[in-house]
Amino acid sequence: MKRRRFLQNALLGLSGLIVGCRGGGGAGDVGGPPVSDNALAEGQPLRPLAILRNQNAAPGQFSASLAAAPASEMLRAAPATPMCLYNRSYPSPLIELTEGQHAAIRIDNGLPQDTTVHWHGLPVPPSQDGNPMDPVPAGASRVYEFDLPAGSAGTYWYHPHPHLNTAEQVARGLAGPLIVRAGDDPLVHIPEITLFITGVRLDANAEISADNAIDWTVGRQNELLLVNGGHRPIHTVRPGATQRWRILNATASRHFRLALEGHELTLVGTDGGLLAAPIGGLTEILVAPAQRVEIVVSVNPTPNARYRLQALQYETDYLGLGTYADVGHWQPTRRRAPTRLSYPSHCARSPIWGWPAPASVSSSAKSPVSARAAAQRSPS
Numbered sequence: 001m002k003r004r005r006f007l008q009n010a011l012l013g014l015s016g017l018i019v020g021c022r023g024g025g026g027a028g029d030v031g032g033p034p035v036s037d038n039a040l041a042e043g044q045p046l047r048p049l050a051i052l053r054n055q056n057a058a059p060g061q062f063s064a065s066l067a068a069a070p071a072s073e074m075l076r077a078a079p080a081t082p083m084c085l086y087n088r089s090y091p092s093p094l095i096e097l098t099e100g101q102h103a104a105i106r107i108d109n110g111l112p113q114d115t116t117v118h119w120h121g122l123p124v125p126p127s128q129d130g131n132p133m134d135p136v137p138a139g140a141s142r143v144y145e146f147d148l149p150a151g152s153a154g155t156y157w158y159h160p161h162p163h164l165n166t167a168e169q170v171a172r173g174l175a176g177p178l179i180v181r182a183g184d185d186p187l188v189h190i191p192e193i194t195l196f197i198t199g200v201r202l203d204a205n206a207e208i209s210a211d212n213a214i215d216w217t218v219g220r221q222n223e224l225l226l227v228n229g230g231h232r233p234i235h236t237v238r239p240g241a242t243q244r245w246r247i248l249n250a251t252a253s254r255h256f257r258l259a260l261e262g263h264e265l266t267l268v269g270t271d272g273g274l275l276a277a278p279i280g281g282l283t284e285i286l287v288a289p290a291q292r293v294e295i296v297v298s299v300n301p302t303p304n305a306r307y308r309l310q311a312l313q314y315e316t317d318y319l320g321l322g323t324y325a326d327v328g329h330w331q332p333t334r335r336r337a338p339t340r341l342s343y344p345s346h347c348a349r350s351p352i353w354g355w356p357a358p359a360s361v362s363s364s365a366k367s368p369v370s371a372r373a374a375a376q377r378s379p380s
Contacts, residue, residue, distance in 0.1 A: 219253025
């Protein structure tokens with residue numbers, strides 16, 4: 001409680017915060033918004049995430065179902081791409097839980113192979129965590145049940161974790177965000193969005209390409225970066241507005257140095273939930289594979305502006321194979337109405353393996369967040 005009160009008081013000094021939070025990432029139902037004829041078309045509006053409905057009206061109870069099954073989506077104009085989806089939703093639906101709830105989530109496995117559902121980062125019993133030793137066979141079902149203890153509020157994600165087939169099932173679309181909310185969240189008054197970053201790599205037949213020798217050596221590379229299933233989407237925001245962004249790195253092996261043009265970022269949360277105090281004045285934030293961060297962004301008041309959320313090259317990509325597309329654009333309009341956030345491309349070789357450092361990148365171009373965040377991060 002003290003931690004949350006301190007965080008709230010500290011953030012009040014940043015700028016005028018907007019009242020009236022809508023919640024995690026958009027409206028929708030289990031099926032989600034329809035995918036366009038070309039889902040990878042650049043510059044479309046940021047998609048709202050479908051929300052997995054709670055089918056239990058009893059207080060303190062959450063019951064829902066996920067069906068994992070083969071599907072196809074028109075990622076390019078043609079042909080359709082074979083995928084595996086939860087509830088035929090792309091991206092997978094957002095699951096919203098609350099501290100103190102008892103969750104019971106059924107998984108129906110319509111895949112031709114074993115699967116599980118792993119609740120990445122959640123404090124659940126081993127028997128309910130979807131580990132590879134506890135598979136759900138093809139054609140079978142099971143119910144995962146767990147309680148959300150006090151102090152578990154934060155940003156998580158869920159995905160399969162079967163033996164040998166985890167990477168393939170995730171690459172084909174089986175992954176989604178999960179938020180645990182607290183009853184005393186000090187930032188609940190700030191409008192928020194959820195940015196679920198994934199990568200897709202298609203072959204000449206528009207199919208998800210298999211891993212190659214380089215992927216097995218340095219991690220899967222040359223993927224097209226997607227945010228909420230869209231390629232370089234545009235997020236429209238009122239000039240001068242303040243928002244809370246939950247950012248999830250659901251790529252297999254990509255490290256992102258995220259930077260928003262013309263803005264400083266305030267880190268308020270990581271994998272373990274809210275920090276003891278906000279870390280402001282950051283020009284970039286490092287987000288590792290599977291990591292989550294929560295940031296507060298106050299948009300410049302200039303109307304009709306456009307800003308890119310950039311994924312800067314990180315030093316582990318020593319072969320220069322990563323795709324560095326902007327994650328999004330902020331764009332304020334003439335009056336006090338939308339700014340737009342979109343997602344582009346910046347490639348700067350890291351100063352390692354003897355390569356000279358470009359003028360715009362120092363030899364210590366690591367995120368300034370890592371050491372301080374580790375020191376101040378609250379226990380999960």
